């Protein structure tokens with residue numbers, strides 16, 4: 001079972017840029033080569049790890 005499973009069942013933060021980074025705290029993307037570098041990660045509460053925004 002992947003260690004990251006725990007954060008998938010509560011709010012977490014993901015980068016929508018090219019790095020695809022994720023965090024359990026709110027912060028900005030720290031990947032210098034990401035096209036969203038320096039931008040805040042987006043809140044996500046998906047339970048399946050896909051980090052897809054709700055589409056309704």
Ligand SMILES: [Zn+2]
Nearest residue numbers: 015019029034
């Ligand atoms: Zn990023």
Ligand SMILES: [Zn+2]
Nearest residue numbers: 044045046051
């Ligand atoms: Zn997610």
